[in-house]
Amino acid sequence: xxxxxxxxxxxxxxxxxxxxxxxxxxxxxxxxxxxxxxxxxxxxxxxxxxxxxxxxxxxxxxxxxxxxxxxxxxxxxxxxxxxxxxxxxxxxxxxxxxxxxxxxxxxxxxxxxxxxxxxxxxxxxxxxxxxxxxxxxxxxxxxxxxxxxxxxxxxxxxxxxxxxxxxxxxxxxxxxxxxxxxxxxxxxxxxxxxxxxxxxxxxxxxxxxxxxxxxxxxxxxxxxxxxxxxxxxxxxxxxxxxxxxxxxxxxxxxxxxxxxxxxxxxxxxxxxxxxxxxxxxxxxxxxxxxxxxxxxxxxxxxxxxxxxxxxxxxxxxxxxxxxxxxxxxxxxxxxxxxxxxxxxxxxxxxxxxxxxxxxxxxxxxxxxxxxxxxxxxxxxxxxxxxxxxxxxxxxxxxxxxxxxxxxxxxxxxxxxxxxxxxxxxxxxxxxxxxxxxxxxxxxxxxxxxxxxxxxxxxxxxxxxxxxxxxxxxxx
RNA sequence: GGCGCUGUAGCCAAGCGGUCUAAGGCGAAGGUCUGCAAAACCUUUAUUCGUCGGUUCGAAUCCGACCGGCGCCUCCA
Numbered sequence: 001x002x003x004x005x006x007x008x009x010x011x012x013x014x015x016x017x018x019x020x021x022x023x024x025x026x027x028x029x030x031x032x033x034x035x036x037x038x039x040x041x042x043x044x045x046x047x048x049x050x051x052x053x054x055x056x057x058x059x060x061x062x063x064x065x066x067x068x069x070x071x072x073x074x075x076x077x078x079x080x081x082x083x084x085x086x087x088x089x090x091x092x093x094x095x096x097x098x099x100x101x102x103x104x105x106x107x108x109x110x111x112x113x114x115x116x117x118x119x120x121x122x123x124x125x126x127x128x129x130x131x132x133x134x135x136x137x138x139x140x141x142x143x144x145x146x147x148x149x150x151x152x153x154x155x156x157x158x159x160x161x162x163x164x165x166x167x168x169x170x171x172x173x174x175x176x177x178x179x180x181x182x183x184x185x186x187x188x189x190x191x192x193x194x195x196x197x198x199x200x201x202x203x204x205x206x207x208x209x210x211x212x213x214x215x216x217x218x219x220x221x222x223x224x225x226x227x228x229x230x231x232x233x234x235x236x237x238x239x240x241x242x243x244x245x246x247x248x249x250x251x252x253x254x255x256x257x258x259x260x261x262x263x264x265x266x267x268x269x270x271x272x273x274x275x276x277x278x279x280x281x282x283x284x285x286x287x288x289x290x291x292x293x294x295x296x297x298x299x300x301x302x303x304x305x306x307x308x309x310x311x312x313x314x315x316x317x318x319x320x321x322x323x324x325x326x327x328x329x330x331x332x333x334x335x336x337x338x339x340x341x342x343x344x345x346x347x348x349x350x351x352x353x354x355x356x357x358x359x360x361x362x363x364x365x366x367x368x369x370x371x372x373x374x375x376x377x378x379x380x381x382x383x384x385x386x387x388x389x390x391x392x393x394x395x396x397x398x399x400x401x402x403x404x405x406x407x408x409x410x411x412x413x414x415x416x417x418x419x420x421x422x423x424x425x426x427x428x429x430x431x432x433x434x435x436x437x438x439x440x441x442x443x444x445x446x447x448x449x450x451x452x453x454x455x456x457x458x459x460x461x462x463x464x465x466x467x468x469x470x471x472x473x474x475x
Numbered sequence: 476g477g478c479g480c481u482g483u484a485g486c487c488a489a490g491c492g493g494u495c496u497a498a499g500g501c502g503a504a505g506g507u508c509u510g511c512a513a514a515a516c517c518u519u520u521a522u523u524c525g526u527c528g529g530u531u532c533g534a535a536u537c538c539g540a541c542c543g544g545c546g547c548c549u550c551c552a
Contacts, residue, residue: 043552156478226552258546294488300545307487310501320514361489365499379516445510463513
């Protein structure tokens, strides 16, 4: 039984989708004004793991992620880069897809864009206006927070306490400082759309209300995003959607913890700002995914080089096993024994861990335990035990593909991916290995070691065993 | 000021009332194997869970106080 911590109720709840086995899931996507950073990557990867686990459980997940392509920051960027806002959006949407592709984040079913839903947005604002939740002040339309009874229920804030807070921007046009923009009047030179209130563009929050209900229904199962979106973004979405649709907006709210860099907030001004593509030049996607999966998705997480390097090392242990499995399977041994290994027991543990609010850290621990157990069996066989047949390796591989690959994306059995990715000439490597073998047979160890060194510089590490020499690509 | 998260070995991090003299990863030390190198395996590395009290037959786990870290309350994953 899957339990999920729901920000709305502040407790773990049994997950009961509205229309099983279908699950509707919406994750707040990027505002496409720059490359996304490693903190964004945590949200994308965490939601990817959650989605894949739900699919593993047999749910049919409809996954929607919005792309915010009209916004102040995009306008600002277009001025800086001296292009149009559309060009800015297009450029960073392209970069977004490249980066999530490298991070092996599965594609959403739909990536709705704000600019593609202008009529729907206008319709929803009109509806809010008709129902008395919105007011127009000279082309700027605001949401009247005081009219919505449940305001603050997600973030646990109270309107009067918020009003007492000192950090709310003053705006003469608003009835209440907490009221937020539904429609912004266009300023000179800004992109605009025609509307009943004049030329303008939508406020930030309205697009998510509109696009989520359009693609997932007026009430849907899961809405996820970064911790910082709880207030005001998600609070405002609830206010808009529930006022307009007169039914609950979302059943389960999930929020991802923040990523700190060396215990401080990541920010451009502090110079500790890392884009995901920067990090990907130094570390593998698997290592990044493993690093995130080793912690609880809701908690804060510290990030630095040393920690990612540790994850990369841990990953090697897993990678060595996949190499071994691939090699053994290629031999296709039919005689020999199938050692006893209770795979189901490991799988049950993973399920138990993941069912408890996606305890990925514990699930990953099970995968490492499993790896150790398999290595132990192989070591026993190698040191004079009985030969192991392909059946065993097939079972092991199938399990890891279901879990380590299928849910977490931290292993890769497709060895060619690594080779082609690193631009390795397999034929040349093989020739060198043969040459080295010859040298070894002649006890010319100086030459053998020289070849080893040369290949190492090409990023290829040799490994000798009884059955011959194999190699792997190292970063 | 309000809301929320968090404090477990050298580092990261699970565990949230008994199976805990506390998973897993990294690091470190020793060993097996080995021409070398690596991998892998074996052993060791927290009698203790920020501090002090309380509840309980029993607490890292619940309650209270205190000390510390972080976030949100303004755009932000």
